[in-house]
Amino acid sequence: MSANFTRRTFMSAVAAAPAVLASDKSGMKRPVAGSGAHQFEVIHDWGELPKTIRYGNTHGVCVDSHGLVYIHHTVHATSESDDTMVVFDHKGKFVRSWGREFKGGAHGLTLRKEGRDEYLYLCDTKRAIVGKYTLKGEKVWEVGYPEQSPAYKPGDDGKQKKYSPTNLTIAPNGDIYVGDGYGSSYINVYSPKGEWKFTFGGKGKDVGQLDCPHGIAFDGRGAEPRILVADRSNRRFQYFSLDGKHLAFGAQGDVKLPCHFDQYKGMLLVPDLEARVTLMDKENKVLAQLCDDESNTWGKLRKEPRDKFIPGKFVCPHSACFDKDGNIFVVEWVEVGRVTKLRRLA
Numbered sequence: 001m002s003a004n005f006t007r008r009t010f011m012s013a014v015a016a017a018p019a020v021l022a023s024d025k026s027g028m029k030r031p032v033a034g035s036g037a038h039q040f041e042v043i044h045d046w047g048e049l050p051k052t053i054r055y056g057n058t059h060g061v062c063v064d065s066h067g068l069v070y071i072h073h074t075v076h077a078t079s080e081s082d083d084t085m086v087v088f089d090h091k092g093k094f095v096r097s098w099g100r101e102f103k104g105g106a107h108g109l110t111l112r113k114e115g116r117d118e119y120l121y122l123c124d125t126k127r128a129i130v131g132k133y134t135l136k137g138e139k140v141w142e143v144g145y146p147e148q149s150p151a152y153k154p155g156d157d158g159k160q161k162k163y164s165p166t167n168l169t170i171a172p173n174g175d176i177y178v179g180d181g182y183g184s185s186y187i188n189v190y191s192p193k194g195e196w197k198f199t200f201g202g203k204g205k206d207v208g209q210l211d212c213p214h215g216i217a218f219d220g221r222g223a224e225p226r227i228l229v230a231d232r233s234n235r236r237f238q239y240f241s242l243d244g245k246h247l248a249f250g251a252q253g254d255v256k257l258p259c260h261f262d263q264y265k266g267m268l269l270v271p272d273l274e275a276r277v278t279l280m281d282k283e284n285k286v287l288a289q290l291c292d293d294e295s296n297t298w299g300k301l302r303k304e305p306r307d308k309f310i311p312g313k314f315v316c317p318h319s320a321c322f323d324k325d326g327n328i329f330v331v332e333w334v335e336v337g338r339v340t341k342l343r344r345l346a
Contacts, residue, residue: 031312038288040342047092054079055337060109063323072106098137108167123165141194149199169216179213200244208246215260221282230258250284264322271317302334
């Protein structure tokens with residue numbers, strides 16, 4: 001029996017164990033996920049939405065330097081408001097909303113500090129655009145179909161290749177790496193001003209090829225800076241140099257359908273569509289798998305009413321991020337939306 005197999009078997013056993021319950025100040029019992037140094041109180045349906053807003057699929061989440069939490073969602077059909085961006089303070093109190101132009105397409109969400117200011121970079125899968133915006137939704141720039149890229153030239157049949165960007169990351173020099181996750185599985189690279197520079201990847205299973213590069217991150221934890229891609233449909237990670245050359249594969253067997261990434265003090269956070277969130281160390285070895293539901297009903301369960309969701313278990317984690325204290329916010333690809341705070345205990 002290999003060491004990797006032993007570790008994976010152990011992690012599966014931990015994930016399958018019954019959730020521990022802890023009392024909060026109101027006397028209610030909440031599940032506790034994880035163990036040892038990685039324990040979290042599970043707070044489902046975090047944040048007080050105004051009555052005029054009903055979540056659609058909750059697709060993106062990030063936290064700014066002031067602790068404000070940004071949730072990007074597609075908007076439910078019964079919502080009075082079409083605002084797709086909802087902002088809360090660190091206690092879950094509603095602050096503001098905006099972004100009705102992203103209805104139905106709200107997806108990737110990245111925050112970056114530039115000088116004294118912070119900006120949001122958003123991916124819209126419906127309108128097939130990527131853009132830079134202020135924290136209150138003012139547009140700085142937007143770019144659409146990467147027609148400058150030779151990879152997107154029409155084929156012999158004259159048909160245009162599909163383009164639907166899912167997530168992006170930003171290198172230290174400001175270059176922007178966009179994953180065409182729902183389109184043609186390329187990574188398109190732009191200058192800080194949104195000017196196309198080059199393209200790499202493309203659909204496939206071989207070295208350097210991708211199949212639904214749904215999530216992407218700049219990973220500076222190693223000896224050299226790298227671009228980490230959640231190669232979702234290939235069920236693996238893939239690393240590239242900043243100029244788009246394949247460096248390595250990773251996490252085969254430790255992830256199922258990885259969606260995106262965040263990092264905190266050397267740890268890697270991986271929301272996985274197949275009902276769990278994984279924490280990894282600097283070598284991408286599993287530290288914990290949180291709220292894992294191995295019943296494999298997520299494809300059906302994600303369309304059910306909220307009262308069908310199992311406390312302490314995830315349905316379809318789509319994005320996740322840390323705050324400054326190491327707490328985790330998770331948003332899920334469920335039709336009624338769900339935001340969960342994992343409050344760090346250890």
